[in-house]
């Protein structure tokens with residue numbers, strides 16, 4: 001086995017371990033097993049987001065829940081693992097649509113009439129903000145769709161986008177928990193945001209909201225494409241003519257049951273078992289993919305050259321989520337494949353350094369790959385095959401090149417979504433021997 005194949009196999013094994021840990025069904029089931037219900041009363045479930053089906057399956061397996069009491073709202077094509085007998089709705093993502101509003105109405109109906117002895121088990125994962133909503137009077141659906149388009153298209157941080165969403169909704173920013181009172185609300189969250197803030201994940205339907213109408217208006221500053229009805233609603237809120245989102249929710253608790261950090265720790269453990277020292281450098285990676293890539297590549301090369309921050313064999317781990325700003329040309333690819341490929345030039349000709357970048361949902365951008373692998377051989381192999389890394393990056397076509405080289409990382413849809421992982425492996429300068437690792 002070449003050093004390159006060997007390290008790629010190690011990185012892919014670490015990714016598999018991370019995905020197993022981030023499995024949302026497992027996270028929900030484990031939490032419910034450790035927190036058995038006390039007292040009588042119904043437990044009804046609302047699962048919303050891209051991982052709603054798996055989370056609902058975990059609740060049915062361990063939570064003493066009747067599937068008929070489960071409402072699942074997920075993205076088109078994300079219905080695998082949905083518990084039989086649950087009410088199942090699909091809705092628009094990343095652009096909300098009429099089905100998102102129908103889903104919001106269904107949620108509010110689902111919690112009507114719950115009493116003080118009942119519990120709403122709310123299972124929230126990434127995408128929930130677009131998939132379900134209930135608009136306040138005065139905001140027509142068309143205006144709401146246009147506003148979402150403008151907010152997401154402007155590349156604003158998710159905190160800012162969700163501050164606006166929360167203040168133009170009857171569900172978000174803790175308002176679902178308020179609607180479910182006097183029932184107790186337990187929200188189990190699969191985090192797809194940096195920092196794992198319950199108020200941001202899926203716009204925090206059961207989380208006290210520290211943001212205000214004022215913050216929402218500030219987020220819109222300088223943004224075009226926001227309809228007047230929306231601005232008027234927010235202005236009215238700032239003037240005290242609309243109810244603020246709740247800052248306290250005594251009936252609600254929020255618990256993160258799956259996160260990028262857990263995935264990183266599990267990947268690090270798997271790499272230690274394979275003979276690497278493993279350092280998690282950050283779970284807060286963000287920024288333009290190709291620029292972040294240069295920094296990640298530089299740290300890995302530094303470890304190879306100077307044994308800083310740790311001597312080889314070492315694995316350096318990053319988590320988070322980068323972005324890609326598309327130009328006029330865009331081919332096949334996604335942020336993880338672009339990030340991997342953007343290291344190709346800096347790594348060119350080096351030995352013993354390889355990097356895997358992958359999205360934990362298994363879908364990098366609009367492609368069917370999770371991400372890509374790059375090492376010191378990529379540049380030459382691409383040239384020999386008639387490809388140019390620079391050209392592919394210029395056309396945002398990283399996926400086509402990586403596919404031609406057999407260097408895409410393909411997991412298939414994973415059912416989870418805890419952002420991305422980037423694993424840089426640095427081998428000793430000499431070839432691997434049995435004593436370098438317990439793995440074969």
Ligand SMILES: O=C(O)[C@H](O)CO
Nearest residue numbers: 126127128129201202
């Ligand atoms: O749905 C959302 O708001 C984003 O995915 C963040 O959780």
